[in-house]
Every structure is written in C-alpha cells, then in structure tokens.
Amino acid sequence: MTTFIGARLVVDEGVVDDHALVIRDGLIEAIIPANAVAAGDEVHDLTGYTIVPGLIDLHVHGGGGYSFDDPDPAAHQQVIDFHARHGVTTMQASLVSALPADLDRQLDALALSTGDALHGVHLEGPYLAVSQCGAHNPAALRPPTPDEADRLLGRNGLITMVTVAPELPGVPEFTRRLTSAGVVVAAGHSEARAPELNAAVDNGLTHLTHLWSCQSALVREGPWRLPGLIEESLASTHLVGEIIADGHHLPATLIEIARRCLGDRLVAVSDATAGAGMPEGFRYRLGVIDCEVASGVGMVVGANAFGGSTTPLDGMLAHLHQALGWPLPEAVAATSTRPARVLNLADRKGRLTPGHDADLAVLSPDLTVGATMRAGRWIHNALG
Ligand SMILES: [Zn+2]
Numbered sequence: 001m002t003t004f005i006g007a008r009l010v011v012d013e014g015v016v017d018d019h020a021l022v023i024r025d026g027l028i029e030a031i032i033p034a035n036a037v038a039a040g041d042e043v044h045d046l047t048g049y050t051i052v053p054g055l056i057d058l059h060v061h062g063g064g065g066y067s068f069d070d071p072d073p074a075a076h077q078q079v080i081d082f083h084a085r086h087g088v089t090t091m092q093a094s095l096v097s098a099l100p101a102d103l104d105r106q107l108d109a110l111a112l113s114t115g116d117a118l119h120g121v122h123l124e125g126p127y128l129a130v131s132q133c134g135a136h137n138p139a140a141l142r143p144p145t146p147d148e149a150d151r152l153l154g155r156n157g158l159i160t161m162v163t164v165a166p167e168l169p170g171v172p173e174f175t176r177r178l179t180s181a182g183v184v185v186a187a188g189h190s191e192a193r194a195p196e197l198n199a200a201v202d203n204g205l206t207h208l209t210h211l212w213s214c215q216s217a218l219v220r221e222g223p224w225r226l227p228g229l230i231e232e233s234l235a236s237t238h239l240v241g242e243i244i245a246d247g248h249h250l251p252a253t254l255i256e257i258a259r260r261c262l263g264d265r266l267v268a269v270s271d272a273t274a275g276a277g278m279p280e281g282f283r284y285r286l287g288v289i290d291c292e293v294a295s296g297v298g299m300v301v302g303a304n305a306f307g308g309s310t311t312p313l314d315g316m317l318a319h320l321h322q323a324l325g326w327p328l329p330e331a332v333a334a335t336s337t338r339p340a341r342v343l344n345l346a347d348r349k350g351r352l353t354p355g356h357d358a359d360l361a362v363l364s365p366d367l368t369v370g371a372t373m374r375a376g377r378w379i380h381n382a383l384g
Contacts, residue, residue, distance in 0.1 A: 002376070005034055006047030007362070010332045011352050021051060023358045026376035030354050046362060046383075049370060052332045053350050054089025054359030055313045056339035058161070059122060059210070059242060059269035061094050061286065063276040063312060068093035068121075069287065071109035080117045082277055083270075084379040086312035087361030087369040090119050090340075090349060092161055094271075096287040097125030097133075097140040111158050116374060119343055120160025123152070124209065127174070128189035129165040132214040135286045135300050135307040136189065144174035153181050160343065163209045165190035166200040179204025184342060187239075191216040192229045201239070207342065208233045208241040210271060211258055212250060213306070234261040240342055242269045245334075246311035247319050248297040255324060267342065268316045268334045273298050273308035318367040 002023040009016045009031065020037045022030040037043060062068055064082030066075040076093070083091055093110055095103070103126070110121050125136050127144045144164065152159045161184040164171050175185045187197055188209025193216070197205075208215075208229075216228035233241050234257065243250055243258055245268045250258075258266055270276070274284035275293040282293045283301070291298050291307030298307040311319075313335050320331040340350025348357050358376040361369055362383065372380040 001029070001041055003037055003041045003043045004046050004051060005037060005043055006045045006049075008050040009352055010050065010052045010329050012337075013329050015050075015328060021352065021360075023373075023376050026358055028352060028354055028356050028358050031352065048365060050328070050363045050365075050367075051352065052087075052361050052363060053336040053352050053356075054361055054372065054374060055087045055317065055335045056343065056345075056350060057083060057088050057091040057270050057272070057313045057335075058267060058339050058342060059094045059124070059271050060088075060091045061096065061272060061308055062274035062284070063272050065274055065278050065282070065284070067274040067284065068110065069095050069098070069106050071105045073109060073112045076110065076113035076118065080113075081379075083272070083312055084117070084372050084374075085369065086314040087317075087363070087372050088313055089359040089361070089372060089374045089379070090117060090343070090345065092119055092122040092343075094122040094124045096289075097128060097136040098287055099140050107155060107158060111155065114158060117379075119345075121158055122161040122163070123159060124163045125189065127162070127164040127168055127171065129167065129191045131191055132165065132189045132216065134189060134214040135289045135291065135305065137288045140287070143168040143170050145170060146173060146177065149174050149177040153177065153183070159183055161186060161207070163188040164200065164205075166192040166205065167196040171196075172199045172203045175200050175205050176203040179206075182344070187229060187233075189214040190229050192232070193226060194232050197229065197232050206239060208236075208239050210244050210249070210269065211241045212254055213244065234258065236262075238265075240265045240267060240338070242267055244269060244271045244309055245316040245319050246270075246297060246309045247323060248295075249306060249309065252324055255320075259326075264333065264338060266334055267338045268313065268320065269339075270311060270313045270316060271309045272312050273310065275308070275310045276312050278310065314361070314363075314367065314369050321367065
C-alpha cells in the first residue's frame, strides 16, 4: 500500500486539500482525510504538488523525435515514453493516410506495441476528402469499401478509431460495420454538409476530429447560408469534438465557442508529432509530407500550413488553465475524464476515485509533470 499526502487532488469537479490518496495493487483504494493516515503505511509527502488522473490522449502521431508510423516497436516505445514524461498514461497511435501496403506494415508493427499505455490505433485516413487533406498525402486518399472494413476488424481490436469524410461513397455502410464492432468513427478532413454527416451519425458516428482543422465551413449559395462541418459540429447535441489546444492551432475565441457549444463533450488532443519536444528546425515526416518545428508548432515544409502540433497534452492542460482561465478540474476533464469516456474506459480510468486504475500525473505548481504513475507503478519520476 502506498499513500500520498500533502498534494492537492483534483477529484471530479473539485480540488481537494488535506486529503491522502491511497494506492493498493495498482488501484486507487481510497481518498481519506489526511489525519486518518495510519502510521506505518508507505507514506510519501507531495506537498506543493497537484495529483490529477493520468492524461489520456486520443490523437498522437509521435513525440520526442519518433513516430508511430515507423514500423518499429522500439520507436513506438520511445513515443510512449516521451508522452509518459508528460503525464500521459493512455494514448491512441494516430496514423496519417498511407497507401495500403505501407498501412499494413505500420499496423503489423503497432500490433506488437499495443497494451495498457497504447490503447489502440486511430486511422486518421485514408478515407478523407482530397480538398481537406491538410498534411495527408492526397495520393493515398480513397473511399472506404466493405472489404476494407472487414480487414480492419480482422485485426482483432487493434483499430480503435477511424476518421472519415462522411461525404465519400460507402461511408454509411463502413461506419455501421465499424461502430457495430465497437470502433469509434469520427468525422474529419471533410467537406460534409448536414445530410452526409447525419447519414454517418445514423450509422453510429460519434466523434469529430480536430474542430476547425480541415473541416468545411459556412458557404453562401444565392441568398442561402449552408452550414459546413464545423457549424454542424458545434450545433450537434451528442457528438464529441476535439480541439488542438496548443495556443497555435486555435485562437482563444474559437476554443471558447467550442467550449460553450459542446460543454462536457469537448476533449483536448495533442495531435503531437515526432517534432514534439524537439528543437526549432527539427525535421520530421507526417507520412510522406516533410514538416519542421517552427515557432513552437509543426509546419509543412514549403507550405504555409500546420503539420500537427509539437505540444504534448500536459502543455494543453496548462494552456487551458493558465492562458484561457479554465478551472483546473475542467481542464483535467478535457484531457483525462472525457477522453476515457470516448475510449469506453470510464469505468476504470480518467478520475481519481476508489476502484479506478492508479494512473496519476503529479503536477508541479507551474503544471509541468513531475511524475507519472500507471497501474500503481512509476513510469516517469523526476521528483527526486
Ligand atoms: Zn492528426
């Protein structure tokens, strides 16, 4: 049994002082008043720190110079370790659009790397709109087929999320097959208008890939205003939407609009690339697209466009709380509690509550990560 005393605890909507967090056998056993801690327990004093549930990142391409699309489990472990140093205890590996043979090679390798830390693979394509491809290789984009759904499902749960452009032919059927098997299907990189989005939603689509990034927007046809995917996203009543809260992709005004529209259906994702944690000028690839770290964000080389982010999820938590003034529990909800729900892990992750996995991030007063615990074991510890 391990007991942490002295730290502030973020427990659901509140911040709790003068309480101890008790860990046993990889689980949170209890949260008790500090004066109830029994002598003789293994007690650690974390005065000055804040403990939050381990962060959960739905959208990770890479980090620390390594990428999940490298078909090498050693590279995957480097990415997982990089994000562990930033408080992340569960993540999805996001793959940009690739040609079928390359994608198969990447998935074969990732199948060796999934486990508790790497929950599964998010295919961010190739079923995307060419006109909204962003930093995806246009030559790799294609509509989905029923065969392809079967092949993805044949990978025994490896694929946990797929982003599609709802307007592509075959998407409703593809969506139905995947969501029936428990895969989360998201709309993104898309020109969809309401009818196409609704057809996918009717077949189980529940998620929206990075709001405002590669989403169609309002157009005027004669006197008529036609909402795009972003307006349909914001007006939706059940869909969960992602924001890349790195202080670069979205200005504060747009994040506030998303917050008011989606409420507790808004999640922050890093969209981190191999450039995360790397110095200015560091070059990396998103699929076949050359990108570099420039002014604290990823940029496509030779184009005036973002190529993913370089900010891990702890940086987004800090941005939401410190720069945008969100209450800390709300920022924690967006980076842990709500993503746990998306991955169907809410019964054991994303909250500090008895019975949940002992997945913790220990934050310094400036919200940098001092230590990270998964299932009761330190996976990063710089507390000294
Ligand atoms: Zn991405």
